[in-house]
Amino acid sequence: MEVYLNIQQQENLFYFYHNWKAGKKNKIHKGHCPQCNFGTGKREKQTRGLNGVWIGPFSTLDLCNDYIADRINLPPVEPHKCCN
Numbered sequence: 001m002e003v004y005l006n007i008q009q010q011e012n013l014f015y016f017y018h019n020w021k022a023g024k025k026n027k028i029h030k031g032h033c034p035q036c037n038f039g040t041g042k043r044e045k046q047t048r049g050l051n052g053v054w055i056g057p058f059s060t061l062d063l064c065n066d067y068i069a070d071r072i073n074l075p076p077v078e079p080h081k082c083c084n
């Protein structure tokens with residue numbers, strides 16, 4: 001079964017990976033990044049929500065940064081290299 005994500009192929013979307021076990025993994029990713037995979041993570045056996053969760057999509061990097069700054073108590077979050 002496939003799930004329809006309501007996302008256009010050309011949309012440039014941003015997601016925040018909030019990992020509370022490994023702080024250095026707290027990064028912003030683009031939806032197309034293989035690590036992000038539109039907020040579903042890598043294709044491997046995983047227990048979703050055990051170490052972290054994907055938050056998004058956000059239409060802009062600024063909106064994603066605003067969310068983190070306003071609602072999550074974290075030091076500044078770096079974008080993943082996929083965002084360059």
Ligand SMILES: [Zn+2]
Nearest residue numbers: 029033080082
């Ligand atoms: Zn990435």
